[in-house]
Amino acid sequence: MQLIEEKKDSNRFKIKIRIIKMKNKIIFILLFVFATVIYAKPKIPPTSLPKNAQEFIEWVYPQIPAEEIKMDKGIYTVKLVNNAKISFTVDGNWIKIDGYYNYVPEKVLPEAVINSINSFLANSKIVDIEKKSGFYKIRFSDRKFIRITESGNIIYQGF
Numbered sequence: 001m002q003l004i005e006e007k008k009d010s011n012r013f014k015i016k017i018r019i020i021k022m023k024n025k026i027i028f029i030l031l032f033v034f035a036t037v038i039y040a041k042p043k044i045p046p047t048s049l050p051k052n053a054q055e056f057i058e059w060v061y062p063q064i065p066a067e068e069i070k071m072d073k074g075i076y077t078v079k080l081v082n083n084a085k086i087s088f089t090v091d092g093n094w095i096k097i098d099g100y101y102n103y104v105p106e107k108v109l110p111e112a113v114i115n116s117i118n119s120f121l122a123n124s125k126i127v128d129i130e131k132k133s134g135f136y137k138i139r140f141s142d143r144k145f146i147r148i149t150e151s152g153n154i155i156y157q158g159f
Helices: 002-039 051-060 111-120
Strands: 066-072 075-080 085-089 094-098 126-131 135-140 145-149 154-158
Touching: 051 075, 051 085, 051 094, 111 145, 111 154
Parallel strands: none
Antiparallel strands: 066 075, 075 085, 085 094, 094 126, 126 135, 135 145, 145 154
16 A cells, blocks of 8 residues: 555656656746847838948849848848948948958949059958058958058058
């Protein structure tokens, strides 16, 4: 008789353990779903970009549509289907172009900068440009990089 009672108690204990484990799983799943919903950012359609940003993308990378647009701390980052990324301020001015192994067209730079680059690094292709106050940081396909003023004066070069 005592053996039967011990067996029943053992089974009840096992059932309670299973219930506790099941509750823990349900709580974990609910927390995961809640966190996903809370931190998910809504998709930004290309038409919500400032007009000059839309025109800039079409001018620099014609016929290459946006794959993803994010907004973080007042900066739009547009990822194109060729993996290039362009960052814009909220008023639509570009501040960075990362070609992501694609070349960045020179036409985004002032003519004086293009002339200096062509005389200094004739065979290099631009893969990354960051616009700063009064100068550009430019990285090339051969891993060289420069800082150059808007008037075309190279102020730093690295190899």
